[in-house]
Amino acid sequence: MREITIPISDETIRDLKVGEPVLLSGVMMTGRDAVHKWMNDTFIKKTRQPVGDDLEVYEAIKPILDGGVLYHCGPVVAGVETGEYKFVAAGPTTSIREEPYQADVMKHFNLKGVIGKGGMGSKTLQGCQETPAVYFHAIGGAASLIAQCVRRVIAVHKLDFGVPEAMWVIEVKDFPVVVTMDANGNSQHMVVDAQSQKVLEELLAKA
Amino acid sequence: MQDLTQQILELVRRTSTDLPADIENKLRASLAQEEPGSAAHGALETILKNVALARKNSTPICQDTGTPLFYVHYPEGTSTRKLRRMIQDAVIAATKKNYLRPNSVDAITGKNTGDNTGDEHYPTIHFEEVDEDQPLTIELMLKGGGCENVGAQYKLPNVGMHAGRDLAGVRKVVLDAVYQAQGKGCAPGVLGIAIGGDRGSSYLASKETLLSKIGDENPNPELAAMEQQITEEANQMGIGPMGFGGKTTVLDTKIKGLHRLPASYFVSVSYMCWAYRRRKMTVQGDEVRYD
Numbered sequence A: 001m002r003e004i005t006i007p008i009s010d011e012t013i014r015d016l017k018v019g020e021p022v023l024l025s026g027v028m029m030t031g032r033d034a035v036h037k038w039m040n041d042t043f044i045k046k047t048r049q050p051v052g053d054d055l056e057v058y059e060a061i062k063p064i065l066d067g068g069v070l071y072h073c074g075p076v077v078a079g080v081e082t083g084e085y086k087f088v089a090a091g092p093t094t095s096i097r098e099e100p101y102q103a104d105v106m107k108h109f110n111l112k113g114v115i116g117k118g119g120m121g122s123k124t125l126q127g128c129q130e131t132p133a134v135y136f137h138a139i140g141g142a143a144s145l146i147a148q149c150v151r152r153v154i155a156v157h158k159l160d161f162g163v164p165e166a167m168w169v170i171e172v173k174d175f176p177v178v179v180t181m182d183a184n185g186n187s188q189h190m191v192v193d194a195q196s197q198k199v200l201e202e203l204l205a206k207a
Numbered sequence B: 001m002q003d004l005t006q007q008i009l010e011l012v013r014r015t016s017t018d019l020p021a022d023i024e025n026k027l028r029a030s031l032a033q034e035e036p037g038s039a040a041h042g043a044l045e046t047i048l049k050n051v052a053l054a055r056k057n058s059t060p061i062c063q064d065t066g067t068p069l070f071y072v073h074y075p076e077g078t079s080t081r082k083l084r085r086m087i088q089d090a091v092i093a094a095t096k097k098n099y100l101r102p103n104s105v106d107a108i109t110g111k112n113t114g115d116n117t118g119d120e121h122y123p124t125i126h127f128e129e130v131d132e133d134q135p136l137t138i139e140l141m142l143k144g145g146g147c148e149n150v151g152a153q154y155k156l157p158n159v160g161m162h163a164g165r166d167l168a169g170v171r172k173v174v175l176d177a178v179y180q181a182q183g184k185g186c187a188p189g190v191l192g193i194a195i196g197g198d199r200g201s202s203y204l205a206s207k208e209t210l211l212s213k214i215g216d217e218n219p220n221p222e223l224a225a226m227e228q229q230i231t232e233e234a235n236q237m238g239i240g241p242m243g244f245g246g247k248t249t250v251l252d253t254k255i256k257g258l259h260r261l262p263a264s265y266f267v268s269v270s271y272m273c274w275a276y277r278r279r280k281m282t283v284q285g286d287e288v289r290y291d
């Protein structure tokens, strides 16, 4: 299986094709609904002024996301009281909720990939081509296994968003994913949808 | 009556962390059918590794520990009020121990209660009385949100699909439900289907079918044949694990027929993801057995 280390180069990204299983290693960051909205409103669309530690956090995450990977995940984390964090369960969450923001976030931070489940829409697919970046599909429900791939929690930002919504900077080793949207305009989700629809129509016509 | 809170807590732990053998075996058999090196094969491999790891570490198989659905058969004379309290206490304790994620959100205020209690439907508890000399049994199913979201209810006839009010029509709408779900219910899944009833009883019964094991024979031969046909045809669609494409989309199909009003013909499909968590405890005297 192909092994890829983060940060990822544009050449590597353009070379990835839908359907390809990959093992990811390196430093990445989690982010879901609250994070995407915060990034969009504060730094991309700038509809709100940065307040509190916003600018500080922005500077801290920029180098991690540049050539990096954002993971749609709301983890269960042990040790929140002591600060000795450990990921207990860390499966992917449904990505489509970030569709309004994803392409802009990719381009703004020069992301090379996002990880999630369920795939994303045409705006993100377009963003993948322009950035370039890919969509990695993790295995929905494989929470224990993915938590095991998290070797270290490096930092956490915006813990006040709540544990699942905070930005967790983590180091992973051999995180199993599949490329389902590539940087060349292909989406495995659209292919499988079209194929299965054809079979469905045949089956429905049968009696 | 004896306090069973600890024993019910153990039922929750087992349900959340230890996938039943019939499901794991079916997943393993499916792995053997997928092309080595394919995304489908990789997904099933990851799933099976995850199942083993969760069991070993006693951690949730999936972080979405779902809606807790309890099915209780109690001998005549047992206090269901006390049983309900024990089940709620066990659920609160299980949440503290991280066997359950806090999942119960007030639909009006958006506030999470933090302990998986809520109202008389959360956790959901179904009570059914049995004879005095029968054991008390408690079955628990944890049903995740992703797969619940792809469940569907159809009203027959359905003109668009040329689906009439008969089993041929049922087959059509169920196949449509599988297509609509794609991989989003964390395929491969199991289909629980109820035909008839009203909208409420139909959905309830579709979930109840999921209490039986994979491979359990349907007593009605006509429905048994249809279950097999739907499983086979659903898999022909090639949606595959997680929707990556592949041979394994539906692991099994379960169908139950209900009575209905002459005016209504509902078909309800409950989709259960691969993280098909269900366990049963049987209490006889002081003895508690878990299956």
Ligand code: SF4
Pocket: A140, A141, B062, B063, B064, B065, B066, B143, B144, B145, B146, B147, B148, B184, B185, B186, B273, B274, B275
């Ligand atoms: S659908 Fe099932 S496996 Fe997927 S995230 Fe939800 S509970 Fe987990």
